[in-house]
Amino acid sequence: MDIKSNHNAPTLTDPTPINKPRLGLYDALLPYSSGAVFSPGLFLKVQWKKPGLHNWLDAMKSSSPTHQKLTKASVSGIDTSSNDVATVAYCNWLVKYPSALTSFEHIMKYANSKRIALFLDYDGTLSPIVDNPDLAFMSDAMRAVVKNVAKYIPTAIISGRSRDKVHEFVGLQELYYAGSHGMDIMSPGKEGEDGNLFQPASEFLAMINEVYKSLVETTKEIKGAKVENNKFCVSVHYRNVDEKSWQTVAQYVQNILKDYPRLRLTHGRKVLEVRPVLKWDKGKAVEFLLESLGLNNCDDVLPIYIGDDRTDEDAFKFLREGGGGFGILVSCAPKESSAFYSLRDPSEVHTFIIIFSKTFFQHLINVFRMIK
Numbered sequence: 398m399d400i401k402s403n404h405n406a407p408t409l410t411d412p413t414p415i416n417k418p419r420l421g422l423y424d425a426l427l428p429y430s431s432g433a434v435f436s437p438g439l440f441l442k443v444q445w446k447k448p449g450l451h452n453w454l455d456a457m458k459s460s461s462p463t464h465q466k467l468t469k470a471s472v473s474g475i476d477t478s479s480n481d482v483a484t485v486a487y488c489n490w491l492v493k494y495p496s497a498l499t500s501f502e503h504i505m506k507y508a509n510s511k512r513i514a515l516f517l518d519y520d521g522t523l524s525p526i527v528d529n530p531d532l533a534f535m536s537d538a539m540r541a542v543v544k545n546v547a548k549y550i551p552t553a554i555i556s557g558r559s560r561d562k563v564h565e566f567v568g569l570q571e572l573y574y575a576g577s578h579g580m581d582i583m584s585p586g587k588e589g590e591d592g593n594l595f596q597p598a599s600e601f602l603a604m605i606n607e608v609y610k611s612l613v614e615t616t617k618e619i620k621g622a623k624v625e626n627n628k629f630c631v632s633v634h635y636r637n638v639d640e641k642s643w644q645t646v647a648q649y650v651q652n653i654l655k656d657y658p659r660l661r662l663t664h665g666r667k668v669l670e671v672r673p674v675l676k677w678d679k680g681k682a683v684e685f686l687l688e689s690l691g692l693n694n695c696d697d698v699l700p701i702y703i704g705d706d707r708t709d710e711d712a713f714k715f716l717r718e719g720g721g722g723f724g725i726l727v728s729c730a731p732k733e734s735s736a737f738y739s740l741r742d743p744s745e746v747h748t749f750i751i752i753f754s755k756t757f758f759q760h761l762i763n764v765f766r767m768i769k
């Protein structure tokens with residue numbers, strides 16, 4: 398697969414925010430920017446039309462299909478001796494989204510002599526999906542590989558969680574963090590200091606808090622429902638709600654959103670995500686970070702994004718349609734995606750980052766020897 402041939406000219410249309418700060422590690426850092434001012438172009442012009450309850454329910458059911466038990470997969474491939482329908486479907490799907498592990502040499506050939514930027518989603522990518530969102534811890538082994546790769550490659554975590562929460566889970570100072578689906582971006586600070594901040598949705602803070610409180614109040618009677626305040630967006634979890642009550646969850650969220658035309662809803666993995674009607678998503682966050690790092694519009698840069706969720710598709714799409722890189726979808730079940738490659742689960746993400754760091758480090762040594 399020729400990655401480059403798939404990249405067309407960028408299709409982004411909204412103007413650059415007026416006081417867009419640069420967050421680059423290697424650039425002069427601009428001062429902390431609070432209450433950023435943005436061009437009206439940042440707001441979505443078409444008002445979001447709230448879909449009917451049945452559409453919401455359909456989306457809730459399809460957003461997190463029960464994972465098929467796919468066994469015996471390994472780095473080198475899948476156990477094709479099994480005739481299990483799910484395994485066959487997964488193998489067919491791998492033709493379109495090859496494993497980033499089995500395609501590793503191809504990826505490295507393409508990455509050779511390029512500067513890399515690595516973007517990592519958190520839930521379902523660095524940490525396994527668990528029932529309680531407060532207990533979605535990342536393993537020490539995963540933390541160690543992310544810490545190691547970040548020594549050589551600018552690395553960012555891009556999550557739907559609040560930036561503080563995901564920073565607390567990951568626990569590494571040296572990374573870029575983009576919380577609230579990219580609406581809250583911070584660069585690594587110097588020792589004991591905060592880095593630069595970019596918050597395109599800051600004016601929505603009060604509104605989001607208000608909606609969070611209403612959602613907590615109205616859903617408290619639904620057993621298993623959980624509302625999470627992600628600062629510039631709110632998650633309504635229904636993973637632990639009996640399926641018979643999903644309609645009630647959807648109804649309650651819909652009732653509240655009727656009063657907030659400037660908020661919209663997206664679906665994640667057994668979660669409804671309430672967020673501002675802004676032209677800002679994980680794809681825009683990747684674009685912003687590349688620009689801040691001085692790595693945009695360069696032929697010698699390869700951005701790689703690894704993620705598992707629907708909201709990661711915005712980043713995959715950005716990279717595919719002119720962002721100069723590619724996405725890797727983490728999924729153990731077939732899914733349509735704008736990613737180029739796939740990995741089955743966080744343990745394969747762990748393996749990929751290890752192999753990638755080692756190969757990249759070796760490459761740096763070779764370059765160093767050549768110039769010596």
Ligand SMILES: O=P(O)(O)OC[C@H]1O[C@H](O[C@H]2O[C@H](CO)[C@@H](O)[C@H](O)[C@H]2O)[C@H](O)[C@@H](O)[C@@H]1O
Pocket residue numbers: 518519520521525526527528529530533555556557558625627632634636665666667668670706708
């Ligand atoms: O962009 P992400 O970092 O993937 O964040 C998306 C949502 O992730 C979290 O929820 C998901 O993971 C939970 C823990 O494994 C799981 O219980 C839940 O069902 C998943 O949807 C997070 O709690 C949400 O706030 C994020 O929106």
